[in-house]
Amino acid sequence: KFDLTLHAEEHSGGIHCRFEYCTALFEEETIARWASHFIELVKGVTADTKMRISEMQLLPAAERNLLLEKMGQYAAYPRNENIVSLFEKKAAEHPEHLAVVYGHSQLTYRDLNEKAERTAAMLIKQGVRTGDIVGLMLDRSPDMIIGILSILKAGGAYLPIDPEYPQERISFMLNDSGAEMLLTERGQNKPADYNGPIMYIDEGDSDSIPDDLNIQETLSDQPAYVIYTSGTTGQPKGVIVEHRNVISLLKHQNLPFKFGHEDVWTFFHSYCFDFSVWEMFGGLLNGSTLVVVSKETTRDPHAFRLLLK
Template sequence: AAFAHQDVPFERLVEDLAPARSMARHPLFQVMLTLQNNAEAVLDLPGVDATPLPAGEPVAKFDLSFALAETFHTNTDTDADTGNRPAGLHGVIDYALSLFDRETVETLAERFVRVLDTVTANPLQHVNAIEVLDPAEREQILGEWNDTARDVPAVTLPELFQAQAARTPEATAVVFAGVEVTYADLNERANRLARLLIDRGVGPESLVAVMLERSIDLSVALLAVTKAGGAYLPIDPDYPAERITYLFTDAQPLLVLTSMGMASRLTHSHPPYVAVDDPRTTTALEGLDDTDPTDTERRSTLLPAHPAYVIYTSGSTGQPKGVAVTHLGLPSLSAVQADEFAITAGSRVLQFASASFDA
């Protein structure tokens, strides 16, 4: 199709497509490939001997430009029958030095030749069967750079936290605004709130929205939802009202954990809420058991395959989309991050991003 329309003027393309302009790049494309598939013209001047001279280093007009030319056998070849028959391709690559170095471009050239060799050897094969990488590159990308597998047990987030709380009950788990909370205290507070949530119908595959400011209560709430068996949906209180309403409408959470101050932003069309700092809530929590909830108390057995939380994308390319993350992947993630960042029992980890950040 491209060759069929090769005579369309460039100005016409720009006029009809009206692409967004930027001084940083070409308006229509950044990579160009040209193919000269006609026999090279021979300059023959009677009585004149001419020698071609190099034109010097070109200036890159595009980010990356492939210029290919088909070569032909000449009638001076040993076999006269090969005259003017195709003899292969040769070409050059121009590239912007501000974007590429020689090593990168040479690698791109090797991959391009590999694709051409593969396609010419079997023109009928599917595109997804074409091997672009050589064995060494494939091993580096899939093996060396992705050697993140860890031998970890298939457990749930509450089991992981409860095991840590049993090992180091008096160690500091969370620090906020000068207040320190131990693993034992955080575990007990989350257990009481989890039982309140279970009484409200929360269990495996239930979704609970958590709309709280950064605080100790936020940590308690997130942990409590998973202990009840549910999955939490973190909602940043700074979100515009329209986005909050969209998340409630799209995700359909069973209820919302929030504060009395935040509850004023909820309307009758939003899910029911529990304000963790409401005196009625704190009184109810005081009368609940602070031991770890069991599957007998939950609506059903909590499994590693159940969702632990739901995160919505930023929506920068359209409507935000919810992604459910199961308990199954969390032990592996925890083990990898502990190894990569050398996290030990004495380490402190700064929670800088919002709890709803889709990282």
């Protein structure tokens, strides 16, 4: 009648317990493990009736040791690195290797690094400081990658905004996050109800990188980006992710894959969706080639298959 039922019946000198469960939902091993947890709990409570709830144990000593000691060891990752430092190392190792491809447009690692440096210099000149949140509203293109790297190089955290979002949501994200600035491209509508400074990414194309550019060291626990939830259950909420979170995802010990500069990655998902981080930096922090998939191709399985081929 129910997914899980515990029957308890008195027998001579004790209580006989029996689980009845839906086999479509639970494995027999799961119920057997839960039964052992229940017994462990009852043993503890009957041994000390004054025991506080917070002191009660569900796990037998052997299982507790397995979870906390053997399975609870954190995988090692380069804890002092950040997204920028790892990217710059790859750019130095393979400067002429293709970094970003979008249709007929191509950027080598040297090109990408220099363009991001110039835009970072422009951001710093306009007052962006370590820890600042910078809104980024761009269509899919190499400029999107340049914009993200430039904000990180300037010490900021990028706030990805889809230009197709309703004006109300765009303004809410910028104002709620406390964004210091909006980096966008010409032709995009100015967000209503946003009064902060706006910069255009092509403004830094002709600038040289000043010798006295004051780029502060990026720490691993600095914010790297802020992504907002959909807001389907209320107001959208901004989630801050730090550099070390990205590094531990991509560079931890015992990762089951080996990536290198001979690999090709597709940048398929919206950069407003967290999985895009795995795609972008999975490619760029391993020295691979990142292929930016056009919005039209992401919506056409046949076209995407041809692109992969």
